[in-house]
Amino acid sequence: MGLFNWKKNKAKKAEKEKEIEKDNLINDDINEQENVDIEEQQQLEQENISNEEHQSIEQEDISNEEQSLQDVNTDVIEEQVIEEDTNMEDQNDTPEEEKGKNKKGFFGKLVKGLTKTRNNILGSVDQVLNSFTKIDEDFYEELEEALIIADLGVNTAIKIMEDLKSKVKEQKIKDTAQVRELLMEELKQLMKNDGDIYDFTEKKSVVLVIGVNGVGKTTTIGKLAHQYKDNGKKVILAAADTFRAAAIDQLAEWSNRAGVELISQQENSDPGAVVFDAVQAAKARNSDILICDTAGRLHNKKNLMEELRKIFKIINREYSEAHKEVLLVLDSTTGQNALQQAKQFKDIADITGIVLTKLDGTAKGGIAIAIQTELNIPVKYIGVGEGIDDLQKFDSDDFVNALFDQ
Numbered sequence: 001m002g003l004f005n006w007k008k009n010k011a012k013k014a015e016k017e018k019e020i021e022k023d024n025l026i027n028d029d030i031n032e033q034e035n036v037d038i039e040e041q042q043q044l045e046q047e048n049i050s051n052e053e054h055q056s057i058e059q060e061d062i063s064n065e066e067q068s069l070q071d072v073n074t075d076v077i078e079e080q081v082i083e084e085d086t087n088m089e090d091q092n093d094t095p096e097e098e099k100g101k102n103k104k105g106f107f108g109k110l111v112k113g114l115t116k117t118r119n120n121i122l123g124s125v126d127q128v129l130n131s132f133t134k135i136d137e138d139f140y141e142e143l144e145e146a147l148i149i150a151d152l153g154v155n156t157a158i159k160i161m162e163d164l165k166s167k168v169k170e171q172k173i174k175d176t177a178q179v180r181e182l183l184m185e186e187l188k189q190l191m192k193n194d195g196d197i198y199d200f201t202e203k204k205s206v207v208l209v210i211g212v213n214g215v216g217k218t219t220t221i222g223k224l225a226h227q228y229k230d231n232g233k234k235v236i237l238a239a240a241d242t243f244r245a246a247a248i249d250q251l252a253e254w255s256n257r258a259g260v261e262l263i264s265q266q267e268n269s270d271p272g273a274v275v276f277d278a279v280q281a282a283k284a285r286n287s288d289i290l291i292c293d294t295a296g297r298l299h300n301k302k303n304l305m306e307e308l309r310k311i312f313k314i315i316n317r318e319y320s321e322a323h324k325e326v327l328l329v330l331d332s333t334t335g336q337n338a339l340q341q342a343k344q345f346k347d348i349a350d351i352t353g354i355v356l357t358k359l360d361g362t363a364k365g366g367i368a369i370a371i372q373t374e375l376n377i378p379v380k381y382i383g384v385g386e387g388i389d390d391l392q393k394f395d396s397d398d399f400v401n402a403l404f405d406q
């Protein structure tokens, strides 16, 4: 294919992507409006539900919740048994050996968690690498296509290909097999984080956790609390998602599992009041890290912005000396939608880091590369399972090595 045609195709592709993005945003707006309408209607309907029905719904909710808590508890017991077994085996290890084993365990979990994504990305990338012997425009185009399909998105794929081409030229590479190495290097480079992005864990900090419903906010908070506590930090949790009693209960469950204190009030109480109490508690108990859950189900962007603004105001006024960290939690199984969500949240809050959850259950993990490249916000943590230990600091070298099965 001629260079001119190739460029024309690319321009068309970019245009198409823009259209899709526009459609998504418009759809989101429509959905938002529809959600408001539906919620208003539901509210009216709900008011009409008799008390009896109301109670039976609540009862059902409670038993569902109890069931899921039971499931979680079974997981915990199983995890503890495995942990105890491992501890028994590890008793005679030197600290260095232990470090090595931990690293291996971490990496093993990452490799396992990224299985579907690896099959997705590597499957298509390797297919291109193996089916071409010559590096030409057709090869580049197929490779770019493979990256787009693997959820890296058009913009990221174009950026990668541009860098890749100039490196191929610079290093006079002729063999497509060597392009694999270059691609790995390029991805590591793109996703590299500064070493100091976790400095907040060594300071007095307030970590505000934001994100829409169901992305894994509460689970992430539990995992973070466990991790920080394990590193000797005094942690307090604040249940500032006051919309549902179940959300508060769920956080209480995680605070028990992590063995940290929870500050909460009743359902529907003012989130600002919860944060106020939590800040006072953090100061009084000289805690290191205060992690605040927030609601993700406010009607629209304006409400959400207003709610977060109130919370920030309280933190800034009452705890100005604390470092403020804003972690946006995104569900990687939603692929490109997660990127769109991040763009919308970026307008609402000064996000300092991203937590990408559920990487273990998806083939769309390539979205981590797109998020890191397009948003310029570091992916700080990744969720690779539902257990309390299944949250890892993001390491670009490990991530790419696990992705490329190295």
Ligand SMILES: Nc1nc2c(ncn2[C@@H]2O[C@H](COP(=O)(O)OP(=O)(O)OP(=O)(O)O)[C@@H](O)[C@H]2O)c(=O)[nH]1
Residues within 6 Å of the ligand: 211, 212, 213, 214, 215, 216, 217, 218, 219, 220, 247, 250, 296, 357, 358, 359, 360, 361, 382, 383, 384, 385, 386, 390
């Ligand atoms: N496989 C997997 N599941 C996860 C991960 N993180 C969270 N989950 C699951 O995702 C589901 C939703 O998680 P929650 O923590 O309740 O999500 P949330 O954002 O707090 O949702 P709300 O409480 O409804 O606001 C739960 O079933 C979690 O176990 C992960 O990294 N991997």
